[in-house]
Amino acid sequence: MAMYEVLVVDDDFMVAEIHRRFVDKTPGFTTVGVARTAAEALESVRTGNPDLVLLDVYLPDMSGLDVLQRLRAEGNAVGVIMITAAREIDTVSRALHGGASDYLVKPFDYTQLQEKLENFRRRARALESHSGADQSLIDSLFGGKGKNPESSRLPKGLSAETGRLVLDILRSKGELSSTECAELAGLSRVSVRRYLEHYLSEGLLEVRLEYGGAGRPVRRYRPAPR
DSSP: OHHHEEEESOOHHHHHHHHHHHHHHSSSSEEEEEEEEEHHHHHHHHHHOSSEEEEEOOOOOOOHHHHHHHHHHHOOOOOEEEEEEEOOOOHHHHHHHHHHHHHEESSHHHHHHHHHHHHHHHHHHHHOOOOHOOOOHHHHHHOTTTTOTTTTTTTTTTHHHHHHHHHHHHHHHSOOEEEHHHHHHTTTTHHHHHHHHHHHTTTEEEEEEOOOOOSSSEEEEEOOOO
């Protein structure tokens, strides 16, 4: 099994240690360094040449998004998974359009990070393949229909990036109403409700009715068991 080297970047010592342990727990991945600042991260990538960077958005000297931008401007194609506590869609959008391969919203558990690492491994292996690229391979690399139930068959007006954000927030919190999810995402409740109802119909979510005082019961959404 190929071993992928990972640089963990987070200014919080305890959080960085948790992420390091998560990485080292995953077969085929090993942490080769921990950086606390943007400057350390840039230097470690340039000199250590890791395969993947777990890059926090909020760093004391520079945004992780700016780190990503500098690396891409230098022509460095290192894999980057953005780690952020920010729920604002513009942050996630900037990360994805800036060349991040994936992102995670803190706090997350080991299973969520493991899934992202496995996605990275799958893409890396596909790109290293010498057998050529057919449509199924291209779909697997770029999130084509049929390969990712989270982004397939989205109704008109819904975007895959926003949908992933909504799902990641829900997975990190466990169960939320559309209002609570909208506040965390920085989006309108009506917009978030459309995503939630879509993923409910796709079987990715479950719903529970919470009865309180007068009025209609509150619909609370949670991830469906895998």
